[in-house]
């Protein structure tokens with residue numbers, strides 16, 4: 001028997017996230033979007049409450065949650081602000097390679113002090129030359145005695161200007177393509193780590209995104225994760241874990257759009273009655289509700305599959321791809337429901353469209369998700 | 383110092399209540415019961431006093447159907463209370479503050495020593511504010527309500543506090559044991575952290591059955607529960623400038639509401 005209800009524990013985590021999202025995040029969402037402003041005080045508070053390093057086991061100072069509970073929390077946070085949520089969960093993405101590939105000694109040495117107080121970390125995979133084709137990345141790692149020297153540039157890196165720790169993917173042998181890729185943990189304090197200036201973005205403006213240059217950065221061999229050439233697999237296994245919460249993030253945005261649209265439709269009158277009584281608007285709302293439900297349950301299913309020990313590549317790709325497409329569509333329909341008001345920045349729905357758009361692009365663009373889904377699917381028929 | 387806090391599970395503020403089949407109460411199906419309002423301040427104050435008076439412990443007690451009390455007790459533990467007791471009462475006439483007070487008093491007495499018994503000044507749902515006094519009476523402990531700024535007095539064994547009354551403020555000093563209906567803690571109630579919430583799910587909750595209601599209870603009971611009629615006549619004013627909004631508002635007050643001639 002499957003069970004679609006939340007456990008009492010998951011419900012209490014949802015309540016915490018909801019309370020934080022609505023009382024701490026939502027009141028500042030419009031202002032941080034307009035600014036843009038990176039609301040560090042909110043991120044600090046998220047850390048204090050244990051809402052930040054959700055995937056890190058409690059023995060290293062994190063919250064130690066499974067993917068399902070993470071998704072329940074992420075949806076609530078994103079309901080209030082997608083951009084803040086991206087910055088809050090970026091640590092999960094950046095630390096996952098350490099959780100999956102780090103030795104006990106590395107986990108203890110890196111994660112314990114990191115989680116003990118407020119710190120941000122960044123996951124550095126994408127490069128100016130390409131994000132989707134991660135196997136072709138150019139950042140070089142040259143072995144020199146008991147350390148490596150890193151040279152290259154990463155781009156679109158979430159939280160990079162504010163991070164104290166970077167997980168970096170570089171190649172020890174460009175000719176070997178993905179077989180040369182190797183992962184490193186690099187502190188911001190290392191000489192030659194140069195984050196760029198904040199990018200001006202369409203959405204997720206409360207988050208911060210920049211390039212990071214590595215100029216002859218010396219990294220001790222002890223800070224390499226796994227062996228030379230094992231970085232690509234580690235990056236892919238990381239994304240298998242973190243893709244599903246992006247589905248939850250998109251679901252939160254979509255739910256917010258639906259709620260705004262339904263409330264507005266009951267209030268706004270045209271031709272002598274609320275627009276919610278016009279069938280065209282009812283059909284819109286009905287379709288939006290279907291998309292939100294499907295996005296949530298696909299996300300739950302992917303999280304449940306992975307929590308039970310499955311790899312979940314297919315399920316998480318389906319969830320991320322569907323939920324992000326749904327979020328964009330639902331936000332678009334919410335604007336349409338608001339008419340001209342929806343197009344105005346004074347109302348909250350146009351932000352949802354801008355925020356939803358990113359969920360189709362990052363953590364593997366949806367074109368790539370569809371490639372993965374097709375590959376996994378066809379394997380079952382060959 | 384042994385501090386006891388009594389908390390009541392009340393419907394979440396956003397709940398949409400519907401009358402039950404009998405029409406004498408609301409239908410609890412699908413309603414979430416939470417720790418709320420002045421009870422949150424009572425828990426907060428208890429935790430602050432535990433910190434202020436070395437060697438103190440905070441026990442929390444709640445009465446009601448098991449599933450409901452469990453949630454508010456776990457919420458209280460997540461906030462930092464040391465131990466919790468559920469006083470299970472599936473069908474105690476909950477509207478009867480005297481029966482509730484007696485059942486709570488029995489549970490508190492069974493805990494052993496109790497120097498300070500804290501309540502919210504009134505519950506977040508019916509706002510009656512009677513259970514604190516009824517419990518104190520059954521415990522044989524003096525009760526003071528509407529209390530703010532509750533502090534241990536120099537030398538120990540006594541507490542000082544204030545009560546805001548019409549046109550002024552009273553300052554009090556009272557010896558322990560003491561029961562207090564709290565209006566406000568020293569600061570806003572804290573939020574439980576995620577690890578504390580996870581720990582609270584595994585905490586052991588003491589359980590006892592509620593003392594049976596006294597024969598005199600049940601003589602009064604609610605006869606009808608109804609929702610207020612939907613609000614009518616709200617009008618949204620559309621405007622570009624504050625001046626325009628004010629002009630339109632004055633016109634509506636004169637011509638439609640007829641508040642001004």
Ligand SMILES: Cc1cc2nc3c(=O)[nH]c(=O)nc-3n(C[C@H](O)[C@H](O)[C@H](O)COP(=O)(O)OP(=O)(O)OC[C@H]3O[C@@H](n4cnc5c(N)ncnc54)[C@H](O)[C@@H]3O)c2cc1C
Nearest residue numbers: 123124125126130131132156157158362363364365367368
């Ligand atoms: C706000 C923001 C935050 C980000 N945060 C991070 C971060 O923290 N860390 C990090 O490493 N990266 C991050 N990224 C990068 C993000 O993951 C990449 O932008 C994404 O993977 C796409 O890479 P690209 O931009 O280079 O596009 P490209 O790879 O150049 O792709 C361009 C287009 O072509 C499509 N395409 C590419 N290859 C194929 C193919 N084989 N078949 C079909 N279509 C294809 C893509 O789907 C896309 O539509 C972030 C991006 C943004 C915008």
